[in-house]
Amino acid sequence: MNNEELFKKIISHSKEYGFIFPSSEIYDGLSAVYDYGQLGSELKNNIRSYWWKSMVQMHDNIVGIDTAIFMHPTTWKASGHVDAFNDPMIDNKDSKKRYRADVLIEDYMAKIEDKIDKEVEKAAKRFGETFDAKMYRETNPRVMEYQQKIDYARTQMVKTLEENDLAGVKSLIEELAIVCPVSGSRNWTEVRQFNLMFSTQMGSVAEGADVVYLRPETAQGIFVNFLNVLKSGRMKIPFGIAQTGKAFRNEIVARQFIFRMREFEQMEMQFFVKPGEEMEWFKYWKDQRQKWHRSLGIPDSKYRFHDHDKLAHYANAATDIEFEFPFGFKELEGIHSRTDFDLMAHQKLSGKKLQYFDPETNENYVPYVIETSIGLDRMFLAILTQAFEEQILEDGSVRTVLHIPPILAPIKVAVLPLVKKDGFPEKAKEILDTLKMDFNCQYDEKDAIGRRYRRQDAIGTPYCITIDNQTLEDNTVTIRERDSMKQERVDIDSISSIITSNLRNNIYRA
């Protein structure tokens, strides 16, 4: 089975068993938006909760918060999102290349600038020491003509961009006869604004309502609460703030099932450290996050660590943890050393001091930040991908089984009376009632026992409890393990503690 077939099977399986549905499917769905079903939401909750406990509960210097999706618009100026994601773009129809329209015009101006420089250089050689470059620029007719072109282009560009006149930008590009550097053609599309942030209005009255954005990342909710948490939580550096939540991006191409969605959930932790110590902590978190992934029993071969050579404007070190999805190695988690970029920017725009007083050195400073940021939906897909198997048994039959790590499994225990009579169902429900306090359980009495085991395999239930004749005699049941299909006879009273200790096997410890 190749990867493409595998991926299709995983998508079908997800829908068939209630893990993931296309959003608003009865209306044909909405592009790149998905809903989590009855089992999917359990799995997703479990992944989130496992991450949260690993961060907040297992580290005594990390606390969790939950900030709003709406934030003050200035937040996104400080973070750089407003500038970075409001660019007018234009495509060349022949080369299929996309450019920032303003960059094309600036390149055009730079080219003419080069010509002027060459003219001036030539003249300088010609006139020798008496040459006055400034004078030459102001008087030479050819240079003046070039300069006029530049000035015109700049004036028009600034004017059209300021007025948000996209058609004007396009006609300027046409007027200046700018060609595509790749195809050399002037066959351009319309200029379009690609705003990667979703916006909406705050206030129910349309006029006078303020435009606010749906956050494109959760990190800023942590930065703007840095002071609040620092003061109210009596935090001492180094310390971390964790958060999970939805973020929204208007992706140009959103594809590959739940890998790239327009609405997605992040699990982020920002760790505040003393400037100068960031590389040490960067390394620490790289190790810790690897450990976390390993604790879920996914083999190392499925992971790849990719250090960034080209760093984003805010970072001085960055690593991606990539996972081998059916469509190749793709980013699952990022660990970034963000320096003091964000806190500094917020400090500047808000006018509030976002600083830490270090009692050891009696100094105030803006802390540096190490960020770990993982996509919850991507982790979900990674778990599902890794778990899915169509196993060929000794008798040649096929069983579809999800080897979900037990701690994350949507249903932990299925309780099954061997047959639907002789008081078996009653006994089974009695056991079910004691187990469902501690575990998410399922009861099933329909069809042959083997088929019921297979149904539980297909949704990744790690344990099946079966009630048989002997149960009624001596209060023992069989407990069947999903991966090995092995059964063991145990006392009813010990079921809960056996399962609990199995679930705790191999879990993450800092």
Added chain:
RNA sequence: GCGGUAGUAGCUCAGUUGGUAGAGCAUUAGCUUCCCAAGCUAAGGGUCGUGGGUUCGAAUCCCAUUUACCGCUCCA
């Protein structure tokens, strides 16, 4: 966003030169069954992605649209 392919029941699919839809599995109810699916009986479920058009008649032909997958492009 561009190009290619596709959309028929919950899933996988069949449906002839246009004559108003079928199978297997799944689901539900019952029977049988003392441990690893595909025994028996019965039932429910689809205006064939959506909207137009051509036609006496469209799942089938044409157009538009939408969704998914693949390639290109983009990705803080």
